[in-house]
Amino acid sequence: MENNFYLIGVGGQGVISLGQILADYALKKGERVKFFKEVGMAQRGGPAHSEVRMGEVFGSRIPPLSADLVVVMELAEGLKTLELVKPGGMVILNKKKIYPLDLMVHPEKYPKEAEIAYLFEEAGAKLFWIDAGEIANEVGLPLAENIVLLGVITYLASLDKEIILTVLKENIPYEVEKNMAAFDRGYKIAEENKAEKEKGEA
Amino acid sequence: MRKLLTGNEAVVEGIIEAGVEVVSGYPGTPSTEVILTLLPLVKELGIHIEWSVNEKVAAEIAAGAAWAGKRALTTMKMSGVNVAADSLASIAYSGCTGGLVIFVADDPGAHAGMPEQDSRYYAKSLVIPMLDLASQQECLDYVKLALEISEKIGGPIFLRSTTEVSHTASNIETGKKLKLEKKEAHFERNIVKYTKASSAWCMAQHQEALNRLALALKIADNYVTESGIKVNKTHFEPDSPYGVIYAGAVEGNFREALKIYQLKISWLKIGMVHPLPEERIKEFLAKVDRVLILEELDPIIEKEVFRLASPGDGEKKVKILGKLDHLLPLTGNYSFRQVKGALEVLLDTQLEVDPDPQLLQRAKELEVKRPTSFCVGCPHRGTYFALNQAIKNLKYKKGEIIITGDIGCTILGMNQPFESCWTEVAMGASIGIAQGFKWAGIKKPVVATIGDSTFFHAGIPPLINAVYQQVPLTVIILDNGWTAMTGFEENPGTIPLKEVSRTRVDIAEVCRGCGVKKVNTIDPYRPEEAIKAIMESLEYPEVSVIVSRRECALQAKRREIRLPQRKVDIEKCTGCRICLNTLACPAMVFHPKEENNKPYMEITADCFGCGLCAFTCPTGAIEVIKDGE
Ligand SMILES: Cc1ncc(C[n+]2csc(CCOP(=O)(O)OP(=O)(O)O)c2C)c(N)n1
Ligand code: SF4
Ligand code: SF4
Numbered sequence: 001m002e003n004n005f006y007l008i009g010v011g012g013q014g015v016i017s018l019g020q021i022l023a024d025y026a027l028k029k030g031e032r033v034k035f036f037k038e039v040g041m042a043q044r045g046g047p048a049h050s051e052v053r054m055g056e057v058f059g060s061r062i063p064p065l066s067a068d069l070v071v072v073m074e075l076a077e078g079l080k081t082l083e084l085v086k087p088g089g090m091v092i093l094n095k096k097k098i099y100p101l102d103l104m105v106h107p108e109k110y111p112k113e114a115e116i117a118y119l120f121e122e123a124g125a126k127l128f129w130i131d132a133g134e135i136a137n138e139v140g141l142p143l144a145e146n147i148v149l150l151g152v153i154t155y156l157a158s159l160d161k162e163i164i165l166t167v168l169k170e171n172i173p174y175e176v177e178k179n180m181a182a183f184d185r186g187y188k189i190a191e192e193n194k195a196e197k198e199k200g201e202a
Numbered sequence: 203m204r205k206l207l208t209g210n211e212a213v214v215e216g217i218i219e220a221g222v223e224v225v226s227g228y229p230g231t232p233s234t235e236v237i238l239t240l241l242p243l244v245k246e247l248g249i250h251i252e253w254s255v256n257e258k259v260a261a262e263i264a265a266g267a268a269w270a271g272k273r274a275l276t277t278m279k280m281s282g283v284n285v286a287a288d289s290l291a292s293i294a295y296s297g298c299t300g301g302l303v304i305f306v307a308d309d310p311g312a313h314a315g316m317p318e319q320d321s322r323y324y325a326k327s328l329v330i331p332m333l334d335l336a337s338q339q340e341c342l343d344y345v346k347l348a349l350e351i352s353e354k355i356g357g358p359i360f361l362r363s364t365t366e367v368s369h370t371a372s373n374i375e376t377g378k379k380l381k382l383e384k385k386e387a388h389f390e391r392n393i394v395k396y397t398k399a400s401s402a403w404c405m406a407q408h409q410e411a412l413n414r415l416a417l418a419l420k421i422a423d424n425y426v427t428e429s430g431i432k433v434n435k436t437h438f439e440p441d442s443p444y445g446v447i448y449a450g451a452v453e454g455n456f457r458e459a460l461k462i463y464q465l466k467i468s469w470l471k472i473g474m475v476h477p478l479p480e481e482r483i484k485e486f487l488a489k490v491d492r493v494l495i496l497e498e499l500d501p502i503i504e505k506e507v508f509r510l511a512s513p514g515d516g517e518k519k520v521k522i523l524g525k526l527d528h529l530l531p532l533t534g535n536y537s538f539r540q541v542k543g544a545l546e547v548l549l550d551t552q553l554e555v556d557p558d559p560q561l562l563q564r565a566k567e568l569e570v571k572r573p574t575s576f577c578v579g580c581p582h583r584g585t586y587f588a589l590n591q592a593i594k595n596l597k598y599k600k601g602e603i604i605i606t607g608d609i610g611c612t613i614l615g616m617n618q619p620f621e622s623c624w625t626e627v628a629m630g631a632s633i634g635i636a637q638g639f640k641w642a643g644i645k646k647p648v649v650a651t652i653g654d655s656t657f658f659h660a661g662i663p664p665l666i667n668a669v670y671q672q673v674p675l676t677v678i679i680l681d682n683g684w685t686a687m688t689g690f691e692e693n694p695g696t697i698p699l700k701e702v703s704r705t706r707v708d709i710a711e712v713c714r715g716c717g718v719k720k721v722n723t724i725d726p727y728r729p730e731e732a733i734k735a736i737m738e739s740l741e742y743p744e745v746s747v748i749v750s751r752r753e754c755a756l757q758a759k760r761r762e763i764r765l766p767q768r769k770v771d772i773e774k775c776t777g778c779r780i781c782l783n784t785l786a787c788p789a790m791v792f793h794p795k796e797e798n799n800k801p802y803m804e805i806t807a808d809c810f811g812c813g814l815c816a817f818t819c820p821t822g823a824i825e826v827i828k829d830g831e
Contacts, residue, residue, distance in 0.1 A: 010572065027206045027373055034454070035206070035371040038313070045788055046574045058461065059454035060370035063538040064557050076570040083557040100572045101618060104792045105779065111568040119565055123558070 002055035003157065004062045006084055009073030010098050011048050014146030017171065018071070019050030021150060024167045025159065026054040036060040045100075047077055069157050070125070071149055073132075074098050076111050079119070087124030090156055092149060093117070095131040128156065128193065135185050141175055144182035151186025155194075161187070203376045209341040209368040210235035213305060213361075216345025218247065220301075221382045222275050224267035225251045226260040228659070229688035230279025231314035232365040233307035237277055238689060253691045256629070256659040257282030258289050261304065265293045265358070268302035269396070270387040273349055275303040279314075280321045281628065282306070285660070287324060294330045294358055295407035296396050297414065301349035302358040304330070309365045310451075310498040310535035316609075318533060320499035325360050325476035329411040331418035332360035332476040333433070336453035338372040340473070343427035346380070351421050355414040362475070364498065366451040366535055377428045415477050422474040423482065433473035436486055439466045444548055445490030447483065449475050449503060452496040455541040463553045465545070478506050487511050487520050494548040495524035498535050523548055573617050578789045579755035579765075579810025582612055584726030585680050586620040587785060587814060588750075589649065591729070592736035603646055603740075604639055608632035608661075610653040610687040611754075612680045619786045623651060630660025637664065637673045647740045649676045654709060655685035655693040662716065668745040669717040675745045676736070680726075681709050682754040690757055713747045720746035727752055729817045755810050765811030766826045770803050774823035777801030781815040781824065790815065 005022055009015040016037050023035035034053040051062050064083045070091045072078030078093060085091055093116070103110050120127055132148040139148075147168070154164045165183070172179055207215060213236050217225060227237045240251050250267075254260035257278040264276035278286060283306050290304065306321050325332035331351065333344050344361055352359045394403050425433045448456055449472040459465065470486045472478065487493065487510065495504040504524040511520045523529050523544065530536070530544055539556065546553050576583045593603050600621075607613045607623025608631065616623035627635055632650040639648045652661050657679050668675050685691040698704040713721045720742050724732040732750065739746040753763070777800055782790050789808040795801040805815070805824070816824040 023206055023371060027204065031373075033206060033371070033373050036366070037369060037371075039369070046572055056461065058457035059538060060366050060451075061455070061538060063455075063458060063462070063542075065554075076568070079565040079569050082565040083562050100570060101575075101782070101786050103570065104782070105794065107794060110570065115568065119561055122561055 002053070002057060004057075004067045005052040005069050005071065005153070005157070006049070006062055006067040006081055007051070007071045007073065008047070008049040008077045008081055010077060011045055013048070013073045013096075014143065015048045015073055016050050018146040018150060019052050021164070021167050021171050022052040022153070024171065025164055026052065028163050028167060029054075029160070031055055032057060034060050047080075069153065071153060073146065073149065075113065075116060078116060079111065082119060082123055085120065085123050085125045089125055090128060091120050091125040092128045092130065092152055092156070094133070094145070094149065095129065096133045096145070128152065128190070130186070130189060132186065135189075136182055139178050139181045139185060141178040141182060144175070144179055147172070147179050147182040148186040151183040151188075152190045154183075155187050155190035204373050205376055206371050207338060207342075207374055208235065208371040209335065209338045209363055211239055211371070212338045212341035212374055213345055213363075214239045215376055216342040217275055219342070219377055219379045220346045220349050221273055221380050222349070223249045223272040224264060224274040225249065225277070226254045226263040226274075227277030228254055228257045228260050228282055229685050229691045230282050230307075231688060232309055232363070232368040233277045233279045233305065234688050234691070235368070236305060238691070253685070253693065255694060257286040261286040261293070262289050264302060264304075265289070265298065268298040268300040268358070270389045271300045271385050272387060273301040273382075275305060275345070277305045279316075280306060280308045280319055281316050283321050283324050285629070287328065290324075290330070290358070291328050292398060294328050295398070295404065295411050297357040297410065298352070299356065301352040303345065303348045303352060303361050304358060305361045305363070307363040307365070307368050308499070311365065313365050318499060320502065321360070321362055322475055322502050323500070329408070329415060330358055330360050330476075331355070331415055331422075331474065332362055333422070333473060334450045334475040335361065335363045335367045336450055336471070336473070337367065338370060339374045339429055340427075340431055341367065342374055342377065343429055343431055344473075346377070347422070347425060347427055347433070351418050354421055355417045357411060357414040359418065360476075362450075364451045364535065366454070375429050419474060419477045419479060423479050434479045434482055435471045435473075436482060437469050438489060439468045442466045442468050443491035445469065445486060445493040446496060446548070447472065447486065447493060447503060447507060448496035449473070450498060452498060452536050452541060455536060455538045456496055458538065459542055459545055459553075465549070467548075472503065475503065478503065480506075480510055483507060483510050490520060491518070492521045492523065492548055494544055495522065496530075496536070496541065496544070500532060501525040574614060575617055575786050575788065576611070576614055577755055578787055578808050579759075579812045580611070581682050581726040581750065581752035581755065581812075582615065582680050583785055583787065584729060584732065584752070584812060584814055585651070585678065585750040586615040586622045588724070588726065588729050588732035589622060589651070589678065589736055590620060591733045592740060595733065595737055596740060598646065603649060604636070604644060605649045605651060606632040606636045606639075608650070608652040608656045610656055610685070611682075612651055612653040612656070615651060619783055628660075629656050630664060633661055633664035633668065633675075633677055636675055637668055637671070640673050640675065647674070647676060649678060649740070651678045651680060653686070654679060654681040654683065654695045655691075657709060658694050658707070662712065665713065665718065665745070665747075666716045673745055674743050676739045676742070676748065677745065678736070678748045678750060679709055679713075681749050681751045684754045684757050686754045686757070690754065710747075710749045713749070718745055718747050720744070721749065722747070723749045723751055725752055726750045727812050727814070729814060755812070759810065767807075767809040767811045768805050768813065768816055768824050769827050770805055771823045771825055772802050774821050775802045776821055777803065778820065779803070780820060781818045784818050785814055787815060
């Protein structure tokens with residue numbers, strides 16, 4: 001089975017380390033992996049993204065309309081992934097907005113949540129909204145925003161939770177309790193969301 | 203063993219398995235991680251690994267080691283080959299006894315900026331064979347292969363990577379560590395081989411280098427690596443009139459397309475791009491009617507294919523598709539869509555519908571631009587702030603004073619809000635270009651800004667030139683103690699870490715030694731003094747140097763240096779945004795006016811405490827956070 005994950009955000013959000021965890025997971029599962037990271041000027045507030053491909057894959061980059069799961073860590077950055085989402089694929093939209101200088105003064109110019117959602121829905125994606133930054137703050141570890149999302153991804157992509165947690169501990173050996181709490185919160189929210197949807201449908 | 207390694211990490215694995223004893227290089231994306239990964243292992247491996255002062259020196263060090271019989275490897279980005287080329291040409295003529303590999307990483311798509319230049323041309327002009335990497339497994343296997351070829355032919359060899367191969371991680375199989383017999387370093391005097399002061403010797407050396415090329419191809423053409431990779435490989439699809447010839451990173455997208463669309467196409471993969479396997483190419487062309495050439499950047503293989511396909515009497519004509527017919531671009535790294543589009547033309551069929559262009563267009567319009575700026579607390583912010591202020595104080599208008607910039611984090615001074623730098627050319631060029639402006643007759647002061655690593659790399663000769671020619675010039679050396687932009691490597695000005703033994707070279711002393719009479723050292727965190735010193739320098743009638751010295755904030759933070767942070771007194775803040783507009787520190791957040799409250803600035807916990815913003819605030823609203831607050 002081929003599985004393509006596309007993770008996008010801006011420097012400092014942990015887009016690359018999140019990708020690293022998924023790539024290490026795939027290796028542990030004995031899958032073929034391609035893990036591409038765009039580092040560029042991310043350190044200085046520029047965009048950052050990583051792509052993790054598992055299964056019978058050859059290219060480093062996910063072909064158009066082939067991303068099974070897109071994780072948007074910074075909302076407006078998600079606009080760059082529209083050509084990648086697979087119709088019927090899942091897009092996790094984190095509500096975080098990071099304003100560059102000019103938008104700080106004119107926040108009204110930042111694209112509206114509704115418009116972003118509309119475009120993804122037109123592209124045939126299923127959306128999952130979350131405020132991972134808020135949850136990471138509640139857990140007491142603002143840096144764990146990406147780990148909250150890891151919990152969501154693990155549930156939504158039906159990854160093996162035990163293996164993911166092992167890899168998480170190997171990759172981030174500090175603040176283990178808080179990271180675990182962040183992961184659990186994300187995982188539970190995804191789980192409850194599904195249960196609610198099913199109730200709604202029933 | 204299976205490991206998840208990036209292309210560059212796989213090169214490191216190859217270096218270790220192949221028993222390389224001397225590794226030198228100069229940082230440059232996308233090649234940097236080879237030495238970055240190796241350096242922490244230096245004790246364990248017991249070999250010599252260094253960041254040299256520039257690529258030319260690095261190449262010379264590796265060549266010297268290889269001349270003494272050791273296995274050596276040098277690393278650089280494509281721009282670095284320009285710098286090393288002068289020495290490499292002579293080294294290639296002389297050949298070597300130990301294995302000598304020049305690892306060069308090209309950057310199609312210019313992900314890290316700089317010209318996209320195709321280093322395969324250097325293989326041709328320097329008479330050095332070149333292997334082109336297509337996958338992470340090859341990164342490991344080909345280091346070993348390259349050393350083997352180098353030793354067998356008795357000459358250096360290029361190993362060329364590209365960003366996509368170097369920066370992608372993949373599961374690879376590690377191999378066996380080679381058991382090499384221990385050799386004492388030994389170099390035999392042979393001036394016929396190792397000097398150039400005779401035309402007969404030079405031409406003989408040239409001929410030998412050409413002979414080595416042919417030998418390299420002979421070894422590589424049918425070579426199968428430890429993990430089973432064929433360097434040059436032909437695959438014939440029975441009854442298919444279609445063919446693809448490819449090399450390098452495009453392999454991923456090409457093979458992906460073969461899989462997705464289940465295509466029946468013959469293909470020829472070229473792993474040694476110089477010299478090209480002409481016989482193999484001719485054999486391939488004989489069996490196809492239409493052939494697509496997939497290679498990034500310049501149509502080097504394509505032109506050769508044209509030459510080899512020229513039909514003689516009675517031979518069939520093959521249709522060749524690629525760049526020369528404008529099907530594919532000469533710039534950038536190929537996306538899957540481009541490869542797919544080219545295959546559609548080859549096969550004259552549509553393979554799949556593309557994403558809705560209207561949707562993509564709308565998304566593009568909404569995208570948020572993120573101009574990159576200095577990090578929180580970056581010392582360069584203070585230097586450009588002081589420079590702009592000094593220019594203003596001397597009653598020049600914004601945009602009146604030419605400031606030539608240079609490579610590195612220092613060039614970010616071209617962006618908002620500073621908009622200081624006007625040009626960026628190549629390592630050290632800020633100081634040379636500035637002199638040209640003066641000789642052209644620019645009357646107002648001209649300023650060159652340059653980082654410490656860049657100054658050591660290529661900034662010293664143009665500075666000496668300015669001294670000797672008596673050019674009035676302000677050279678500002680932004681000495682943050684590290685080669686920061688490429689990932690914080692050490693350079694000769696870095697204060698040595700405890701665990702290493704180095705002699706630090708002081709930039710101010712170097713400048714004085716070059717004959718500069720006015721050399722001032724400033725602290726970019728102290729704007730008042732910095733502005734004064736720069737004003738003096740701008741008015742000085744000869745070349746003067748300002749060394750702006752303060753450690754890169756990210757490195758200082760890593761070394762746990764903590765300065766008192768700042769906060770905004772909301773009562774005093776008028777929301778004028780002068781601090782934000784002049785400094786744009788990412789630790790600042792502006793809160794626009796809302797119904798119940800006035801606009802105000804906030805300084806977040808990211809603040810590094812450089813203190814600049816407090817200096818700019820007209821109402822004194824920015825204060826130091828005292829202990830315990
Ligand atoms: C010939 C060449 N080699 C290497 C590079 C890659 N490179 C770009 S910026 C940079 C480092 C600049 O360091 P420094 O001058 O100290 O400035 P900093 O980034 O620390 O501000 C390097 C090595 C290049 N562009 N050209
Ligand atoms: S990495 Fe260092 S030198 Fe470069 S912008 Fe950041 S603080 Fe400044
Ligand atoms: S003192 Fe001001 S300018 Fe300096 S790091 Fe803190 S917020 Fe940024």
